[in-house]
Amino acid sequence: MSKPVVDLQDVWMSFPGKAKGEAVHVLERVNLEVQEGEFVCIVGPSGCGKSTLLNIVAGFLQHTRGQVTVEGQPVHGPDPRRIFVFQENGIFPWLTVHDNICFGIRRDDPRRDEIFRHYVDMVGLKGFENAYPRELSGGMRQRVEIARALASSPEIIYMDEPFGALDFLTRLKMRSDLIRIWQEERKTILFVTHDIEEAVQLADRVIVMSRRPATVQEVVRVDLPRPRNLDAPEYLALRDRIFNCMGVSANVGGEAAKSEPTPSGTHRGA
């Protein structure tokens, strides 16, 4: 296997607690490797620290212990070669779709206009170039942010529950569009979600995090061809495995799964 682009070795993270001298431990012994061009999803219970983990990898937060290396270099802060797509939508409301997408393209780039047209087309926003974000739906705004990220030609894209605020149908459409774009662009994507179905539909590998303090509980490889058949038994088996792993049954209300031992016994070190 080649050298990973994202490499986390024994990463710990704690925040100062309310009481003096008390710390809230969020991450413990996190080890994670992402290969170039890979689509990796991180899932875990809400509040487990998966978002914190992504912010550490992106350089927005400083971890407490361990090594975070991206493309062979320790991470010291955000970097234009790795663009973050925010859950709460980070496009600028005072700029048009055009100006938002061009935000990360160098002004003196002769291909500026060409790049813009390529990506506005790719995310299906042709005809909305001069619209302002407030005139767009939530899904369209998220497309603008994805286009803005791609237009600055990063090597890695970090996505923090980017479809979390969208309605169900829009979410499904966004997923299939993201897969199409990823297949065209072959960027490395690290994608955080609390939605197990979403993770299995998108990822090459799904990293399952435990409750807080979170560590990598299990890594599930999804070796299914895309576009994925959501009725295929292989798909359902993988999905149920992750559901079980997180201590819930895929069948809502089914208590049976809870008492079963987790399929792979990789419990976090007690």
Added chain:
Amino acid sequence: MSDPEIAPRPSGQSPWIKVGLPIGVAVLFLILWDVSVRLSGSDIFPTPFAVLKGIGQLALQGLLLKYIVASLFRVTAGFILAVLIGIPMGLVLGWFEKLFFAFNPMIQVLRPISPIAWIPVAILWFHVDDRAPIFLIFLASVFPITVSAMAAVQNIQPVYIRAARNFGIGRLELFRRVIFPATLPQVLTGIRIALGVAWLVVVAAEMIAVNSGLGYLIIDARNAGKRYDLVVAGMVLIGLIGLGIDLLVRQLEKFDEVRWGYGR
């Protein structure tokens, strides 16, 4: 930001109602005014028609335009000074937390002092020329502008700054491309409030220090022969011009660059 729909808040009322109702109220008010003056038999307080005649007289004497221009000039001068100092000061204080802690208490002490209280000081420093009312206008408007700019910076959504930093832009670029546009809607609201206060204060300032302007007109008409028709004429003009200024500044809030900041 949470609602994905495109909703330019329909008020559902026809323009007939939006224009007709206020005009109706104004007409009713004028009639009530006229009738009460006539019933009271006062020969000092003017009827609406007497006020209109007073305005006509001022116009014929060439004083109407002169006074309006004098007042507007003072407001503009003091206000532009306040904008030039208040906006940069507010943005800097909002951005650098230590400066905020250092200077904010001082600002909050100075802010509640009415500009009227500064009149003796202004006369002491600037005597009775134009600089005194301009100084008072400046004082009246610089605080609302500074405070709104300060709050605007502190209220910027962190996600905009993080996104911009992610693209590797420098400090100056961050200010020009993110902080300034992100704060503009709130700063503009501060400007609108400050302009209202400035207009309030110019009239008060002109009552003491100068010999032109709408404030001077009111005091002068009272002192020189109890011309209450001109006193009320001055009041009416002040109100109408104040309305005009507010409507003008409100137009600025319709630009796409700032409209996002007013909850659609």
